Amino acid sequence: MQTEGIQSAATAVRVLTMDAVQKAKSGHPGLPMGCAELGVLLYGEILKHNPRDPQWIDRDRFVLSAGHGSMLLYSLLHLAGYPLSLEDIKNFRQLGSKTPGHPEYGQTEGVETTTGPLGQGVANAVGMAIAERMLGAAFNTDKKVIDHYTYVLTGDGDMMEGVSSEASSLAGHLGLGKLILFYDSNHITIEGSTDLAFSEDVRQRYQGYGWQTLEGDAYDIGGILKLVDAAKRESARPTLILLHSTIAKGSPNMAGSHHTHGAPLGAEEVAATKKALGVPDEPFHIPEAALSYFGSKQEGWQQTYRSWQELFEAWSTENPEKREAWDRLFAPLDLSKAPFPSFKEGETMATRKASGAVLNAIASSIPQLVGGSADLAPSNNTLLKDFGSFQADAPEGRNMHFGIREHGMGGIVNGMALHGGLRPYCATFLVFSDYMRPSIRLAALMRLPVIYVFTHDSVFVGEDGPTHEPVEHLAALRAIPNLLVLRPADAEETAQAWRTALERADGPTALALTRQNLTVFGKADRRWSDHFTYGAYVASEAASGAEPELVIVATGSEVNLALETKAALGSAGQKVRVVSMPSRELFLKAPEEYRKSLIPDSSLRVLLESGISQGWAAVVGKDALLVTIDRFGESAPAARIAEHLGFTVTAVAERINALLT
Numbered sequence: 001m002q003t004e005g006i007q008s009a010a011t012a013v014r015v016l017t018m019d020a021v022q023k024a025k026s027g028h029p030g031l032p033m034g035c036a037e038l039g040v041l042l043y044g045e046i047l048k049h050n051p052r053d054p055q056w057i058d059r060d061r062f063v064l065s066a067g068h069g070s071m072l073l074y075s076l077l078h079l080a081g082y083p084l085s086l087e088d089i090k091n092f093r094q095l096g097s098k099t100p101g102h103p104e105y106g107q108t109e110g111v112e113t114t115t116g117p118l119g120q121g122v123a124n125a126v127g128m129a130i131a132e133r134m135l136g137a138a139f140n141t142d143k144k145v146i147d148h149y150t151y152v153l154t155g156d157g158d159m160m161e162g163v164s165s166e167a168s169s170l171a172g173h174l175g176l177g178k179l180i181l182f183y184d185s186n187h188i189t190i191e192g193s194t195d196l197a198f199s200e201d202v203r204q205r206y207q208g209y210g211w212q213t214l215e216g217d218a219y220d221i222g223g224i225l226k227l228v229d230a231a232k233r234e235s236a237r238p239t240l241i242l243l244h245s246t247i248a249k250g251s252p253n254m255a256g257s258h259h260t261h262g263a264p265l266g267a268e269e270v271a272a273t274k275k276a277l278g279v280p281d282e283p284f285h286i287p288e289a290a291l292s293y294f295g296s297k298q299e300g301w302q303q304t305y306r307s308w309q310e311l312f313e314a315w316s317t318e319n320p321e322k323r324e325a326w327d328r329l330f331a332p333l334d335l336s337k338a339p340f341p342s343f344k345e346g347e348t349m350a351t352r353k354a355s356g357a358v359l360n361a362i363a364s365s366i367p368q369l370v371g372g373s374a375d376l377a378p379s380n381n382t383l384l385k386d387f388g389s390f391q392a393d394a395p396e397g398r399n400m401h402f403g404i405r406e407h408g409m410g411g412i413v414n415g416m417a418l419h420g421g422l423r424p425y426c427a428t429f430l431v432f433s434d435y436m437r438p439s440i441r442l443a444a445l446m447r448l449p450v451i452y453v454f455t456h457d458s459v460f461v462g463e464d465g466p467t468h469e470p471v472e473h474l475a476a477l478r479a480i481p482n483l484l485v486l487r488p489a490d491a492e493e494t495a496q497a498w499r500t501a502l503e504r505a506d507g508p509t510a511l512a513l514t515r516q517n518l519t520v521f522g523k524a525d526r527r528w529s530d531h532f533t534y535g536a537y538v539a540s541e542a543a544s545g546a547e548p549e550l551v552i553v554a555t556g557s558e559v560n561l562a563l564e565t566k567a568a569l570g571s572a573g574q575k576v577r578v579v580s581m582p583s584r585e586l587f588l589k590a591p592e593e594y595r596k597s598l599i600p601d602s603s604l605r606v607l608l609e610s611g612i613s614q615g616w617a618a619v620v621g622k623d624a625l626l627v628t629i630d631r632f633g634e635s636a637p638a639a640r641i642a643e644h645l646g647f648t649v650t651a652v653a654e655r656i657n658a659l660l661t
């Protein structure tokens with residue numbers, strides 16, 4: 001082992017970190033300095049990776065869950081030879097740089113996921129390890145073309161956040177033996193010592209989850225490698241390696257202090273630290289031995305990489321069918337052969353049920369589609385009936401059982417999507433989307449094409465009452481940039497919504513689906529499915545030739561209500577156009593000409609949605625009549641709630657008549 005080279009590289013990590021943070025006048029030097037040796041061991045000795053091909057599918061994954069320690073990752077990517085220059089390091093935290101404050105997926109090659117919101121990285125890593133297990137089961141023969149580990153580095157903060165507990169609990173249940181978590185236990189967080197708020201026995205907790213747990217010293221190089229060997233030998237359980245460490249190790253006067261967590265050390269202390277480390281007091285100085293250490297690794301990495309490619313070629317020759325399946329899996333999704341079901345006009349069906357029918361019809365033709373629910377599959381209709389459950393002893397299953405862990409589920413599906421080769425979906429009641437909102441936001445930020453099946457999408461859930469009745473959730477989800485929210489109005493629109501979600505490659509989609517039955521309606525616009533991409537279309541036209549005097553814009557279940565109301569208006573209904581708007585975001589992005597033709601400025605406008613009114617003025621104008629629900633729901637049968645809140649044909653017709661006369 002090249003102890004001297006490793007030590008020197010750790011010094012380089014400390015220097016780059018101190019100087020980058022000092023130059024940016026902000027950042028977190030503590031963790032990178034405290035974990036420098038571990039970081040060097042990961043990138044130099046432990047990870048199977050190739051800096052010349054950061055996308056290599058069979059690389060080990062490394063997730064820096066403690067994303068505030070981003071300089072650890074950037075220093076190592078630079079030293080190991082990833083395309084991240086010293087200039088990039090000098091631009092730490094600057095606009096448009098490859099070295100943003102917290103690692104951002106898609107900005108920097110070698111960054112596997114966006115981290116910073118603590119705990120999320122743990123859930124991402126669990127998702128990556130699940131993906132590895134699934135794909136290994138699908139493709140491996142005696143030649144293991146998918147055979148890699150997922151490593152994650154966490155701090156006290158990650159260990160405190162609930163999302164990591166949810167995900168770790170599931171990882172233990174699933175026996176993810178190729179998941180290895182390092183816990184940088186430095187007993188320091190922002191406010192001071194962890195004694196202030198964190199006194200549990202983390203090892204015992206993880207033992208309770210069914211993990212192997214190990215413990216060591218963050219500066220015992222040989223010891224760490226032995227612990228990793230032990231972790232790798234354990235194939236039936238994930239492993240937690242608790243490492244005792246000192247925040248800002250190397251700083252003579254500030255090591256161990258919470259003041260090093262999130263602020264530059266200051267020029268004087270940087271100079272003192274460099275002196276103590278025995279390096280010249282020059283900014284961004286990298287010792288020669290550090291460079292030659294990583295330089296000496298390149299040949300081995302390339303050899304391992306070439307061996308995998310040879311293995312892959314041999315496997316392809318021996319298993320042409322598997323190879324074909326592989327190529328299909330990693331190619332952009334082709335829906336041309338997916339047998340989307342059709343539905344009959346007049347048929348009544350809840351959109352959650354239609355969604356289940358769509359999923360089951362297309363699942364065989366889209367092998368990358370995997371997912372499940374947070375214990376609500378029978379209600380969410382998300383079970384793939386022809387495929388088994390994914391479990392420790394059934395890695396070929398395509399149905400995930402996330403348990404009642406919405407937040408963990410959100411982070412895990414992000415990890416599955418990040419891994420590559422899978423198109424994951426997950427499900428719960430719309431009202432509980434709040435429980436997973438931080439992960440949804442990250443999926444949107446990372447542009448991951450995850451699909452959320454959110455059922456029971458309104459107060460018409462009924463008897464379960466206001467705790468289970470979403471009112472603000474559609475608006476809250478629409479507020480997340482790059483999240484596409486689709487609220488289909490009948491079974492046909494539901495199929496189109498699934499198609500739209502699957503065609504989307506650069507961001508997540510939330511499907512808001514009903515518990516209650518809706519009638520499949522005849523669509524006035526024959527090109528409605530094309531116009532779905534514009535977010536809205538004419539569901540029912542005003543009497544031919546006439547400019548509509550009034551336009552009712554409705555979403556989801558309220559389109560049925562709008563159509564029935566129009567019918568009930570009698571001859572006055574002739575002046576009314578009904579627009580179905582499955583997506584407000586898509587409509588707002590549609591060409592202005594289309595928007596104006598659908599909702600002419602000259603028409604009276606009514607908006608019908610069983611949710612809060614926030615955001616609708618931008619679509620229908622400030623003077624429109626908003627039939628919305630700007631309060632919590634009630635516990636009662638759905639029909640009674642509809643009456644109570646004015647969501648009946650009679651009540652809506654009355655308000656519209658008042659407008660028309």
Ligand SMILES: Cc1ncc(C[n+]2csc(CCOP(=O)(O)OP(=O)(O)O)c2C)c(N)n1
Nearest residue numbers: 031116117118155156157158188189190261
């Ligand atoms: C969800 C979330 N809450 C709060 C923060 C703000 N925050 C960033 S680091 C940190 C303390 C983390 O302490 P620890 O994990 O021990 O890191 P260390 O001090 O060792 O660097 C906090 C509260 C965050 N990034 N994410």
